Amino acid sequence: MKPIEARIENFFHVLGRRDPAARSQIQPLAQAVARKSGAQAAYNLLLRSEVVAGWRQPSLALYDHTLHLIGGGEKYGCTMAAALQDKFDVTLIAHRPVTLANLMEWYDLDLSRCRVKILPLDFFDKKDQGLINPDLVSDRSENPFLAVSRESGNYDFFINNSMLEMVFPLSNISLFVCHFPERRKGSYFYVQHYRHLIYNSRYTAEWIEKKWRLSPSHHIYPPVDMEPTVGQILPKENIILSVARFESGGSKQQAEMIAAFARLRAKAPREMQSWKLILCGGSASPNPYLEKIRGLLKTQPNLPVELKINIPLNELKKLYARSALFWHFCGLQQSNPAHVEHFGMSTVEAMQNQCLPIVFDGGGQREIVENGISGYRFSNIRQLLDLTLQAIRDPGQRERTSRAAQLRGGNFTRAIFTEKVRDLFGHLAEEYASAAPLAAPAQR
Amino acid sequence: MDKHIKDEIAKLKEYFRVRKDSAAGLEELTGGPIQHHFPVDLWQLSDSELDGEMGKRLSFLNDDIDCRPTPDITSHRRFIGPAIVWFKKLIFKIFRPYTNTLFVHQNRFNDQLVAFHLATFIRLRRLEEKVRNLERQEQEIKEQLEDLSGVQGSHTAKHEAD
Numbered sequence: 293m294k295p296i297e298a299r300i301e302n303f304f305h306v307l308g309r310r311d312p313a314a315r316s317q318i319q320p321l322a323q324a325v326a327r328k329s330g331a332q333a334a335y336n337l338l339l340r341s342e343v344v345a346g347w348r349q350p351s352l353a354l355y356d357h358t359l360h361l362i363g364g365g366e367k368y369g370c371t372m373a374a375a376l377q378d379k380f381d382v383t384l385i386a387h388r389p390v391t392l393a394n395l396m397e398w399y400d401l402d403l404s405r406c407r408v409k410i411l412p413l414d415f416f417d418k419k420d421q422g423l424i425n426p427d428l429v430s431d432r433s434e435n436p437f438l439a440v441s442r443e444s445g446n447y448d449f450f451i452n453n454s455m456l457e458m459v460f461p462l463s464n465i466s467l468f469v470c471h472f473p474e475r476r477k478g479s480y481f482y483v484q485h486y487r488h489l490i491y492n493s494r495y496t497a498e499w500i501e502k503k504w505r506l507s508p509s510h511h512i513y514p515p516v517d518m519e520p521t522v523g524q525i526l527p528k529e530n531i532i533l534s535v536a537r538f539e540s541g542g543s544k545q546q547a548e549m550i551a552a553f554a555r556l557r558a559k560a561p562r563e564m565q566s567w568k569l570i571l572c573g574g575s576a577s578p579n580p581y582l583e584k585i586r587g588l589l590k591t592q593p594n595l596p597v598e599l600k601i602n603i604p605l606n607e608l609k610k611l612y613a614r615s616a617l618f619w620h621f622c623g624l625q626q627s628n629p630a631h632v633e634h635f636g637m638s639t640v641e642a643m644q645n646q647c648l649p650i651v652f653d654g655g656g657q658r659e660i661v662e663n664g665i666s667g668y669r670f671s672n673i674r675q676l677l678d679l680t681l682q683a684i685r686d687p688g689q690r691e692r693t694s695r696a697a698q699l700r701g702g703n704f705t706r707a708i709f710t711e712k713v714r715d716l717f718g719h720l721a722e723e724y725a726s727a728a729p730l731a732a733p734a735q736r
Numbered sequence: 737m738d739k740h741i742k743d744e745i746a747k748l749k750e751y752f753r754v755r756k757d758s759a760a761g762l763e764e765l766t767g768g769p770i771q772h773h774f775p776v777d778l779w780q781l782s783d784s785e786l787d788g789e790m791g792k793r794l795s796f797l798n799d800d801i802d803c804r805p806t807p808d809i810t811s812h813r814r815f816i817g818p819a820i821v822w823f824k825k826l827i828f829k830i831f832r833p834y835t836n837t838l839f840v841h842q843n844r845f846n847d848q849l850v851a852f853h854l855a856t857f858i859r860l861r862r863l864e865e866k867v868r869n870l871e872r873q874e875q876e877i878k879e880q881l882e883d884l885s886g887v888q889g890s891h892t893a894k895h896e897a898d
Contacts, residue, residue, distance in 0.1 A: 318744055330759075
């Protein structure tokens with residue numbers, strides 16, 4: 293008897309040629325596979341045989357436990373789904389109610405050929421105001437994400453876009469999208485079982501290796517689509533802009549920005565007279581950090597700082613178009629690598645609008661801003677103040693660097709993301725529909 | 737040929753779908769052992785990760801304060817099973833006052849210990865916040881001093897030139 297892998301390969305060859313011999317092989321082969329590797333492996337063999345025979349296109353599930361919330365990671369996943377919906381039968385798996393119409397509106401995407409499946413998780417409904425918080429899971433409890441693992445086994449391809457390492461993949465082809473390895477290897481850690489590991493920045497890749505001792509396989513930067521159309525280009529005003537969520541822990545450091553802006557005005561009162569700082573970002577309510585910021589501003593009523601909370605997209609676009617400078621502090625004086633920007637989508641958005649970035653020198657920002665060419669990076673507040681004053685004092689240089697920033701920002705567009713995703717999945721689908729054995733996962 | 741094999745595959749798919757849906761866990765589904773837990777090396781954790789770990793462990797300790805046994809009494813015997821369960825529960829009930837006296841002291845100790853740990857944890861957090869503020873102030877003072885010495889240097893140079 294030939295080894296089972298050779299029998300599978302032969303079966304797919306025969307099936308691909310529409311040879312009647314395939315019929316006599318299928319049942320004993322499926323039973324042999326089930327005996328050796330379990331019922332799921334036999335089911336997977338049958339799933340793949342339908343694609344090899346050309347009877348249907350491959351099915352693909354994209355899972356995100358926070359799909360019902362607006363966020364950068366969710367946008368990444370949905371843009372992936374939009375790119376793949378013509379070649380795959382795409383299902384988006386969520387835990388809380390969300391519709392395709394919501395997703396299409398939030399991310400300005402066409403997802404009309406996808407479907408959404410809601411998979412309730414009782415475990416979290418009883419705890420912590422129903423938040424799906426993976427930190428509540430430990431070896432003392434059963435794995436609540438087992439339901440997602442089981443569901444993953446019903447598709448040819450499964451993408452885990454959740455950074456949830458507790459989902460064991462059961463599909464033929466599995467991909468784990470890592471936006472950052474936030475948790476260490478602990479209870480129910482299954483990332484090593486995924487066939488492919490996609491990462492959003494080299495910074496993330498570095499920490500995947502350090503924290504999980506795994507080698508990520510495919511690098512795809514997030515899609516950023518804030519490029520202005522012809523009618524959206526506006527003259528620049530003396531505005532320093534910050535676009536970052538008002539995190540309850542203050543990790544985006546808006547309070548530090550206010551303090552730095554006050555110091556800047558004290559240092560160069562004449563030059564700074566016409567400049568203002570606009571802090572823009574999303575916030576949940578209630579948010580104690582946002583209240584702290586409001587309190588800070590009340591104590592300094594003469595400081596020209598404006599808050600823009602949860603503004604609509606078109607207003608944000610106008611702000612980017614009008615602002616001359618962009619500040620991003622995330623990561624400054626942080627010891628936890630998870631609190632440093634993993635990529636920095638808002639920095640790219642600013643750059644695409646010729647808004648000169650002056651950002652913290654760390655994390656994914658180093659991959660976006662080429663210091664002194666397409667923006668500036670600082671390590672401490674003193675450097676930030678010097679670089680900002682330099683940019684304010686020399687409008688000619690500022691304009692040249694802003695134009696270089698816009699060119700650089702063009703490297704992270706949705707079109708480039710879509711092309712990379714289609715390229716990767718095109719290869720995977722081709723391999724999957726052939727009789728050849730699937731490539732083994734990268735050595736980890 | 738297509739129709740026959742398509743039907744055969746559909747039939748087999750249904751058969752294995754039922755089998756996989758009835759599988760108890762991942763091992764049964766995949767037909768092999770799986771490592772579910774990796775020990776956490778506390779020395780490898782950053783300060784904020786340790787902070788999270790401390791909070792999590794403290795909440796586990798809090799859940800386990802009451803150490804009185806609450807065994808789940810069951811029996812797999814078909815006919816005499818219910819009688820065995822009833823008898824075991826009765827024995828357990830009879831001895832409960834004696835076992836409870838033994839555990840009362842332990843429970844009180846656990847309670848105090850968890851409260852003590854929580855107090856230490858809160859103090860540690862407050863101290864860390866103070867240290868962070870002091871470090872920030874120190875940095876600001878240093879930078880302001882540097883600014884001042886720069887300004888003073890340029891004034892001295894100007895005087896000398898005059």
